Each structure stands twice: as structure tokens, then as C-alpha cells.
Amino acid sequence: MNFCTVINCMDGRVQLPVIHYLQQRFGVEYVDTITEPGPCRILAERTNAALVQSILMRLNISVEKHGSQNLAVVGHHDCAGNPVNRDEQMQHLQQAIEFLRGQYAGMEIIGLWVDEQWQVEEV
Helix, strand or coil: CCEEEEEEECCHHHHHHHHHHHHHHHCCCEEEEEEECCHHHHHHHCCCHHHHHHHHHHHHHHHHHHCCCEEEEEEECCCCCCCCCHHHHHHHHHHHHHHHHHHCCCCEEEEEEECCCCCEEEC
């Protein structure tokens, strides 16, 4: 199939830049989008087991039903769900990626940062 998956913030400012980036990056037509406020923090800290399980359940649907083999996790400037500086968000992003790589060994998993100009950079 022609899908990838993103675990992104619910913030509407980051949706289109991330989708366009991932369509180019992975050469896909469709981007399955799982949104939560501050998702990299949720997956890094894993203090809310129900929320983590909800994210993984949605990711499983993308992998099993749409054949997604590529995944991105997103942090961004001015995040209301994770209102910490860029350096701390980068730590959350790396921890989230490590956690997801442990869950989905066969997937290519990348981290993305969306800056104050809403430009996407791979980290």
C-alpha cells in the first residue's frame, strides 16, 4: 500500500507541513495521522498507560490494515501539550523513538521537529 504513519501533535499548525514532508520523504500518497497534545512527551514518559495503549492501538491499525512501514514522531515549537524548551522536547522525541523502535522493530522510525516558521526538519 501507499501509506506511512505519523504520531503528531493535535496542533493544527503542524498538520499540513508534516503531511507534505512525509509524502515527499517516504514517497507515499497517504499519511495516517495519530494526534495527541504533546505526543513525544506521552511516549517518552509513559505515565498514562491507557493513552500509550490508545496510540499503539491506532498505530497497529495503520500497520496491519494499511501496510504502513514508515513512522514519524513529531515535536514542535510552541507546543501547548508539551510546554518545554526545544532541548527538552528533543530528549522526549529521542525517548519516544527508542520506545517505538522496541515495539515496531521492522519499521523505519524518524523524529521530526517543526520550528517557529512551521518548517519541518528531521532530527
